[in-house]
Amino acid sequence: MANSTGLVIEDLAKTYGNGVRALDGVSLEVAPGMYGLLGPNGAGKSTLMRTLATLQEPDRGRLFLDGEDVLAAPDHLRQRLGYLPQQIGAYAGVPARDLLDRFAWLKGRHRRSERRDEVENLLEKVNLREVAHRPASTFSGGMLRRFGIALALIGSPRLLIVDEPTAGLDPAERNQFHRVLADTASNTVVLLSTHIVEDVENLCDRLAILANGRLLAEGTPAALALPYQGVLWEASFERDEPVPKEALRVLPRPGGRRVICHAEQAPDDRFVARPPRLEDVYYLALENARREAAA
Numbered sequence: 001m002a003n004s005t006g007l008v009i010e011d012l013a014k015t016y017g018n019g020v021r022a023l024d025g026v027s028l029e030v031a032p033g034m035y036g037l038l039g040p041n042g043a044g045k046s047t048l049m050r051t052l053a054t055l056q057e058p059d060r061g062r063l064f065l066d067g068e069d070v071l072a073a074p075d076h077l078r079q080r081l082g083y084l085p086q087q088i089g090a091y092a093g094v095p096a097r098d099l100l101d102r103f104a105w106l107k108g109r110h111r112r113s114e115r116r117d118e119v120e121n122l123l124e125k126v127n128l129r130e131v132a133h134r135p136a137s138t139f140s141g142g143m144l145r146r147f148g149i150a151l152a153l154i155g156s157p158r159l160l161i162v163d164e165p166t167a168g169l170d171p172a173e174r175n176q177f178h179r180v181l182a183d184t185a186s187n188t189v190v191l192l193s194t195h196i197v198e199d200v201e202n203l204c205d206r207l208a209i210l211a212n213g214r215l216l217a218e219g220t221p222a223a224l225a226l227p228y229q230g231v232l233w234e235a236s237f238e239r240d241e242p243v244p245k246e247a248l249r250v251l252p253r254p255g256g257r258r259v260i261c262h263a264e265q266a267p268d269d270r271f272v273a274r275p276p277r278l279e280d281v282y283y284l285a286l287e288n289a290r291r292e293a294a295a
């Protein structure tokens with residue numbers, strides 16, 4: 001395992017001082033490409049991301065990037081890491097271009113011309129060249145996220161960690177952000193943590209579903225959906241109509257509800273077969289975990 005290309009996570013565990021077990025033996029292999037990390041609030045995603053970014057240490061477990069032991073030599077990883085956290089500081093007053101230049105210097109780009117080329121290429125990539133004379137503190141939310149990714153891409157990282165990137169972005173900004181990520185993923189491990197299942201379905205080659213610090217499922221969106229072919233059903237209900245006990249999800253709709261059931265047979269003749277979506281797989285994985293915990 002340690003010799004694999006890409007990222008290998010072995011049996012990672014972390015319990016905080018307050019007793020919360022945020023990671024409970026997580027193991028994963030992630031090849032270059034886009035990898036999605038899904039999970040409800042408190043699942044342990046940020047803990048995993050911060051640990052991978054060497055911002056905190058696990059209690060147990062090992063991490064390898066391209067076969068190198070990350071925890072044994074965290075400084076070496078930091079040179080090959082890009083991390084876009086949920087919140088980025090905007091450093092009021094410093095022009096965005098200068099800030100990128102300073103970060104490039106910190107990443108070991110000590111030749112001015114090399115730095116300038118990289119900074120201009122990144123500004124072009126994230127479509128901020130025209131406004132790069134302004135401090136990032138004056139940017140809109142979408143511009144700030146794009147600036148964050150330019151910062152994270154300095155030094156052509158081998159591992160790019162992106163935590164909840166598109167919260168609050170309008171659809172055009174979200175698309176632009178996704179395009180930059182998809183371009184990057186051709187030769188980089190891009191780990192994308194999000195609550196937006198649709199983004200993972202559209203963008204990621206593979207994904208993991210995490211809850212209570214444990215891995216519930218891992219694979220390609222298609223492979224994870226396969227076991228649910230032929231066992232999902234949907235129907236529209238009036239607002240006050242009773243919902244069958246097999247209901248997996250009840251989605252509000254104007255004037256009523258859309259009900260999705262998981263059952264071998266259609267619960268009744270109002271239901272039609274529903275091809276499984278990643279969203280269904282996600283809810284089923286959480287539901288199975290909840291039932292197991294309650295048993």
Ligand SMILES: Nc1ncnc2c1ncn2[C@@H]1O[C@H](COP(=O)(O)OP(=O)(O)OP(=O)(O)O)[C@@H](O)[C@H]1O
Pocket residue numbers: 016017018020021022039040041042043044045046047048
């Ligand atoms: N510094 C900390 N001290 C104590 N408990 C923490 C700390 N950081 C996180 N936790 C707890 O660990 C668990 C996992 O948190 P984490 O932030 O990793 O989850 P998450 O999946 O990123 O959640 P969200 O989607 O809400 O960001 C939660 O129960 C959280 O309350």
